[in-house]
Amino acid sequence: MKPLAPPPLSLLDKYVGQDIQTLYSTAVTVTGGEAGHGRASGVARSDDGNLELALRLPPELGGPGGGTNPEQLFAAGFAACFHGVLCLLAARAGLGAAECSVEVSVSFARDPVDGMYLLTAEVKIRLPGLRQATAEELVRNAERVCPYAKMAREGLLSVIALAT
Numbered sequence: 001m002k003p004l005a006p007p008p009l010s011l012l013d014k015y016v017g018q019d020i021q022t023l024y025s026t027a028v029t030v031t032g033g034e035a036g037h038g039r040a041s042g043v044a045r046s047d048d049g050n051l052e053l054a055l056r057l058p059p060e061l062g063g064p065g066g067g068t069n070p071e072q073l074f075a076a077g078f079a080a081c082f083h084g085v086l087c088l089l090a091a092r093a094g095l096g097a098a099e100c101s102v103e104v105s106v107s108f109a110r111d112p113v114d115g116m117y118l119l120t121a122e123v124k125i126r127l128p129g130l131r132q133a134t135a136e137e138l139v140r141n142a143e144r145v146c147p148y149a150k151m152a153r154e155g156l157l158s159v160i161a162l163a164t
Contacts, residue, residue, distance in 0.1 A: 007084070009092050012145070020157075030055065039070065061108070071106040071119070078121060078148040079104040085146040086125065089138055097138070101126045121152055 015021055026046060033041035033055070040063055042055040055070070057063020083102040090097035103124045111118040127135040143149045 075104040075106040
């Protein structure tokens with residue numbers, strides 16, 4: 001088995017084109033489970049079979065807990081992506097950032113604008129061993145490159161359609 005390695009720095013190369021260029025796509029299907037409700041008792045399965053999780057409503061929302069919830073999945077994706085971008089940018093700049101960590105806190109909240117729901121995210125980055133100014137520049141650049149940060153800032157291009 002080949003040892004794990006970081007992705008190539010070429011991922012930081014700028015793309016020039018008029019259309020979105022898809023590099024990777026995946027799909028996850030959620031079914032309802034025992035309660036017939038994906039968030040309360042569902043199962044999330046990826047199209048390649050590498051992800052299969054029991055979804056459970058956390059106690060704070062009236063559920064039993066004991067499973068993963070959408071906010072945790074979003075926080076994990078955001079943190080992993082931002083961490084990856086930080087590491088690539090640090091490597092390109094010749095900086096040692098092996099001990100860096102990214103913590104993303106996601107909150108499911110009530111929206112005062114429409115009375116329904118929204119998500120908030122707080123990202124905390126630790127870059128031990130780097131000067132403050134260097135760390136701040138690295139974080140600013142990572143925020144510009146990370147697609148999760150861009151989505152949180154600008155919104156997400158999405159299409160919602162009834163499958164036939």
